[in-house]
């Protein structure tokens with residue numbers, strides 16, 4: 001038997017943001033400054049709402065507690081996470097604690113977080129990846145409106161992440177026919193959008209990617225990427241090389257096409273400060289990504305992949 005979890009209601013496409021009806025007395029949670037969130041709220045056409053805009057980037061359980069203590073008594077009708085991962089993660093955790101439903105509206109995209117049961121929060125200064133059914137959105141609203149004004153570098157990294165998640169998800173041993181259908185379709189949409197310059201389709205492709213990989217897992221590419229994240233390299237950028245090399249090693253059906261999109265987007269070579277052997281030891285501890293990899297991975301395999309990344313041998 002297989003189980004798939006996706007939000008029961010998904011509003012997407014042009015004008016989804018403005019045409020969706022929002023319940024009165026909703027609590028909107030965001031990281032955006034008032035001049036930006038004000039613009040978004042106007043576009044949503046939402047009225048009679050409360051606003052919490054003090055979420056910190058890379059939020060912790062303290063942000064969740066702040067929302068609950070300030071608004072539990074005010075009894076909001078629903079929580080709306082409006083923003084990037086940070087705002088959505090706080091709402092994912094806080095709304096079940098408050099016994100409220102949640103609406104997730106990604107303003108950056110690529111992670112597909114609005115579709116998944118994942119939640120990333122810091123506990124005692126340490127980032128933790130949680131996964132529970134209660135984190136799933138009751139409604140998601142996906143609109144490419146927010147891409148206007150997003151810096152190009154962020155768009156590039158985001159779409160690379162979406163492509164990596166879709167293709168690694170397709171290859172995951174935790175997948176099934178339906179996740180593979182979603183992941184394949186996600187990559188087809190994203191590939192077409194990148195190669196044929198249709199960035200307005202990125203949010204839809206990312207959404208499909210989230211529906212797919214969110215119900216299985218990512219694999220070797222993501223496992224490799226975290227040693228670069230530890231050195232401050234943006235997630236999407238590190239995947240440009242890591243997922244390409246992982247696809248080569250796994251003999252993935254996506255290897256050639258993934259390389260094409262990386263070339264089209266134009267990414268620089270990655271640098272690794274740690275020694276290859278130390279970094280490989282770190283990668284080997286990441287069983288959550290390595291166990292579902294389509295083929296078993298040894299430390300020697302990881303070292304070979306890291307050497308290839310360092311020398312630009314993709």
Ligand SMILES: [Zn+2]
Nearest residue numbers: 161165222235
């Ligand atoms: Zn990712």
